[in-house]
Amino acid sequence: ASPTPVTTVTESIEYTINNTTYVIFNIPGLIEAKQEQIDLNKQEINKAFQLCPNAVVIYVFGNQSGRIRNEDIVAFHALNNAYPFASKSLVLVVNGIPVDREENYEGILDAAPTKHHKRQDIHLQMDEIKSLKDQYNQIQSEFKKQREKYRTEIETFQQRHEQEMKEKQQVFERTKEEMLSQQRRYHELHSQLLHQQHLQQGANTVATALCLTRNPYAMLIGALIALGMPTISKELHDGKK
Structure with a gap:
């Protein structure tokens, strides 16, 4: 009933x-x-x-x-x-x-x-209801199959997308580290250059002072220092002593 x-x-x-x-x-x-x-x-x-x-x-x-x-x-x-x-x-x-x-x-x-x-x-109409129910049963079965199919495809796509994003993130991190390393290297070289320029300026000052003297050995040492050869000039200076 x-x-x-x-x-x-x-x-x-x-x-x-x-x-x-x-x-x-x-x-x-x-x-x-x-x-x-x-x-x-x-x-x-x-x-x-x-x-x-x-x-x-x-x-x-x-x-x-x-x-x-x-x-x-x-x-x-x-x-x-x-x-x-x-x-x-x-x-x-x-x-x-x-x-x-x-x-x-x-x-x-x-x-x-x-x-x-x-x-x-x-x-x-009453006589149509059973036929329509059967049709919707079939539609639901087809929908379920399609849903499972697309769900698998979506999950596969999602996994592929996540893997690609992970790889891109890794490339980004490596690039970022390389840029930071280059930046650190640049600062190191810049500091060395400034230090070298400072030493050269000091050496030029000494060379100028020696060149102004009448001592030929001092003039020679001053000329060598001005040419950027402090080691040789130091040895000559030591030899003079």
Whole structure:
């Protein structure tokens, strides 16, 4: 026996927030065990859209063993064909989601009302429901296969990307270290050059002083120092002593 439907007629309640009045409708589900009840549900659903065409549609899916029920998908498509839903005004809710669900579940933060125009009558017959359920079973199986395929491809791409980023980081670190090493070497050479220039300036001062003397040995030593030969000039100077 089929369970007794919770909602059989369209219900509504009004809320006023910041001087704006909102009407919340609770409409019956579409699929029932008998065609007569399905036809009554169609009338109640049409009534809700006639009373408030400018609306946000919140469609609630049930789940069975962690999967959305096929009859809810069948009903959703029947309603969407009759009253095309805009993505900005549609909120999908799935009841009974497992606590240990995957982290990539997403939630809609806001939605804006849109005026819904009836494009056609709600079309759903009892003899079509089983066939449609079977079709959605097949679609879900194909989707699962494709999801696993692309998940593997995405994981492979992600691993390759992470490896490339790691290698680029290593190259960057090596280049950075080489630049720092060259910079240190430059400062060392610059310091040595300044020191050498300082010594040369001192030597030139001494050479000038020696050249100004009348002593020929001192003049010779001064000339050698001026030419950058302090060692030889020192030996000559020592020999003179």
